[in-house]
Amino acid sequence: MRFYFIIILLISLSFNAQVLAQSDEPVDAHISTEQLHLSMSIGAGVITNPLYGADNIPLVIIPQIAFYGQQWFFDNGRVGYSFKQTQQHNLSLVTELNPESRFFIDWHPQNIFALKSASSNNQFTQLETDTSPQQININNISKRKLVLDAGISYSFVAEQQMLSVQALHDVNSAYNGWRAAIQWQYHGQVGNLQLKPTVGVNYKSAQLNDYYYGLNSDETLLGKIVVGSSWQPYAKIDARWPLSKANALRFHLAYYDYSAMDSSPLFERHYSTTAFIGFEHTF
Structure with missing residues (x-):
């Protein structure tokens, strides 16, 4: 049991660290190499979960860990190998956990120890008594797996701006x-x-x-539901007010649009927001 608790803790810290570290983009070309970058943010924040029956994800303690060698690097759960790294260009092979998994990981002990059967009819009971049959609680569907993705990431840095693109495919053939x-x-x-x-x-x-967001025919009386591909915009702002060389106040706000997923009955809201404010210490 202690082993599973450690695994859950590491996954949770990895997701939380990516909130502030913004590891979905390639590294700034000016970061120092062969040096461990370690900081800790403590404060109050939340990732809102847009799915029916899901809890919001609290943000209290957020570690940020990064190490860049000459080519290999680790950045808050994101592992990569840089083929080309200059002041302006960075081309890397990267791998990371699929971020959609965070909406389906429920940390309540009752969901760890509860006796559930794969042939449970809870979803059908819920549908029969729900006033809106188009709303499906995620606790009544099959669990979605943690998925490891890998692919190519490229960034172009010009003065104070950075443009990045990436394309990743799942490694363990989950989807x-x-x-x-x-x-x-x-x-x-x-x-x-x-x-x-x-x-x-x-x-x-x-x-x-x-x-992640479609439904199989055995998960609902509505029959099989497919969602299709989507384009989903997002916006973030990260602010840092230095108090000293090692300490700073930290603020982060992000908005992710899920309106393209309106065909999925799992969504209670078609957006997710992340907000955090706190104190940051760099070691």
Whole structure:
């Protein structure tokens, strides 16, 4: 039991670290190599879960760990190998956990120890008594797996701006699909306030969306539901106010649009937001 608790803790920390570290884009070409980058943010925040029956994900303690060698690197759960790395260009092979998994991981002990059968009829009972049969609780469907994705990531850095693109495919053949993203980020400063506004759009294949947000015929009386591919925009802003060389105040706000998933009855809201404010210490 202790082993599973450690695994769950590491996965949770990995997801939380990616919230502030923004590891979905390639590394800034100016980061120092052969040096461990370690910081800890403590504060209050939340990732809102847009699915029916799902809990929001609290953000309290967020570690950030990165190490860059000459070619290999680790950045908050993202592992990669850089084929080309200059002041302006970075081309890497990367691998990371699929971020959609975070909406389906439920940390309540009752869901770990509860005696559930794969042939349970709970979903049918819920559908018969629900006032809106188009709303499906995620606790009444099959569990979605953690998925490891791998692919190519490229970034172009020009002065204070960075444009990045990536395309990843699942490694363990859970959904046999792929996802891609294009993102623009600006690194600016107003007085002592350091700002990083970000805008981008995610592309997700039909196989990915159907695996996470579609439904099989044995999961609902509505029959099999497919979602199809989607383009989903997002926007973020990250702010940092240095208090000393090692300490700073940290603020992060992000909005992810899921309106393209309106054909899935799993969604209670067609967006997810992330908000965090706290104190950051760099070791």
